[in-house]
Amino acid sequence: MIVKLLVEGGKMQPGPALSQKLGPMGINMGEVLTKVNEATANFKGLKVPVELDVNSTTKEFSVKVFSPPVSELLKKELGIAKASGTQHKQYVGNLSIEQIISVAKTKFPNLLCNDLKTAVKTIIGTCASLGILVENQRATEWGHQIAGGKFAKEIAEERTETPEDKKKKLAEYFETIQKEQELVIKQETAAKEAAESAKKEVPGEAKVEEKKVEPAKKK
Numbered sequence: 001m002i003v004k005l006l007v008e009g010g011k012m013q014p015g016p017a018l019s020q021k022l023g024p025m026g027i028n029m030g031e032v033l034t035k036v037n038e039a040t041a042n043f044k045g046l047k048v049p050v051e052l053d054v055n056s057t058t059k060e061f062s063v064k065v066f067s068p069p070v071s072e073l074l075k076k077e078l079g080i081a082k083a084s085g086t087q088h089k090q091y092v093g094n095l096s097i098e099q100i101i102s103v104a105k106t107k108f109p110n111l112l113c114n115d116l117k118t119a120v121k122t123i124i125g126t127c128a129s130l131g132i133l134v135e136n137q138r139a140t141e142w143g144h145q146i147a148g149g150k151f152a153k154e155i156a157e158e159r160t161e162t163p164e165d166k167k168k169k170l171a172e173y174f175e176t177i178q179k180e181q182e183l184v185i186k187q188e189t190a191a192k193e194a195a196e197s198a199k200k201e202v203p204g205e206a207k208v209e210e211k212k213v214e215p216a217k218k219k
Contacts, residue, residue, distance in 0.1 A: 009043030084131025
């Protein structure tokens with residue numbers, strides 16, 4: 001029996017869903033938790049796909065760990081807990097091409113890609129859906145450029161280390177973007193509050209006018 005799980009690396013906790021699957025077979029839950037946490041210890045802070053191959057007859061099981069989803073690896077590169085919920089309006093980070101290549105190399109065995117260049121384009125595609133900039137640009141702008149040879153040298157050399165001066169420049173640029181985003185959010189919030197306030201005033205005015213209208217007297 002194969003049981004598929006998505007657990008936090010090194011911190012799997014007991015839960016009713018897993019107990020319902022393994023409990024009736026007499027599998028030792030404590031042993032399962034220990035082995036899964038040991039197998040995923042190198043992925044702390046990440047959600048990791050895990051498969052348990054359970055033999056209901058012998059009560060034995062094996063643990064197979066897969067590399068984390070692309071989204072989890074990208075969030076780890078940025079040091080963030082969640083991505084943007086409005087990716088076209090709010091960005092959550094600014095990655096270098098070296099960081100993209102690093103994630104692409106990690107996920108390459110699990111991707112349907114023939115080469116690293118294609119894998120890089122796939123990872124950048126995920127950046128677009130998560131609200132992540134790549135080299136100071138929207139991720140959607142890189143597909144055709146990479147196809148045309150952009151970053152060919154970095155990809156061919158499989159560079160995964162970002163120079164410190166480049167990291168600094170990327171961080172400075174993103175800091176500017178964050179300030180602009182915060183200003184837009186404040187303006188939108190103020191406009192929304194003003195609109196809601198205006199809506200509340202209209203019924204009040206209508207009530208005042210209604211009070212002025214007196215019913216006709218019967219003759």
